Amino acid sequence: MDLRNCANCGRAFAYAGSELCSRCDTTIEEDFKKVKDYLYDHPGANIIEVSEATGVSEKKILRFLREKRIEIKEEDNLLLDCQRCGIAIRSGRFCDACTIELQKEFTEAVKPAKQEAERKKLLTSTESQKMYIAEIRKKQK
Template sequence: MNVKNCSRCGKIYNYDGFRVCPTCRRDDEEDFQKVREYLYDSPGANIQEVSEKTEVDSKKIIDFLRGGRLEIGEGSNLILECESCGTSIRTGRFCDKCASGIQRELGAVVDAARSKLDLSKRDEKFRLADKYGKKR
């Protein structure tokens, strides 16, 4: 059994691939639903207003934006910046240009690793040996 401490509340839980325990994840989902419902009713609201009305910390709302769960509306005064180049974005961590570049770089690394693996497999040739171990 793989157990860890929750990175948020510190409780021990059966590790299931997430850094936070199921209770904290459930709390996060409830907060997300509150924010989503408020934004549905008040689409032009800023983070401060959403945070005050929903009682959800503004940092958590920004995490929802960075995670791609929320998107900044057109004409909003909120600025979210690409973590690579600093350009304004509406959701996520990277702008489309930087995300494409990262994806290309990752693809090149994967392709290089695959070709290296293929080459090493090709080098493994089997030869017949006679009963004395001499290769023919």
């Protein structure tokens, strides 16, 4: 069992894949439900209206936007910018173009390591076959 401190409140808890304790996680999910329900009834509301009506802080609402749990309706928003190129986005951290570029860069960076692992595996299997064949030759003599 891995024991960690909650990233939100600092309380110790048994780590199960989330950086938050169960109490904070439940609180955040309740806040998200409030925001989601308000936006369902009032589509197109701005962040200040949502915050005042639900009691959820603007910081948490921005976090929900960054996590792609909610998105901004208007294309011309002033809240979220791509963290790579600075263009306005509706949700998340990166625009679509930067996401594609980052995926390409990541696969290119991982490809040489993957090829090296495959080469070592092939080399190892070839060596083991040689040893096996040598063992057979020894038995034949």
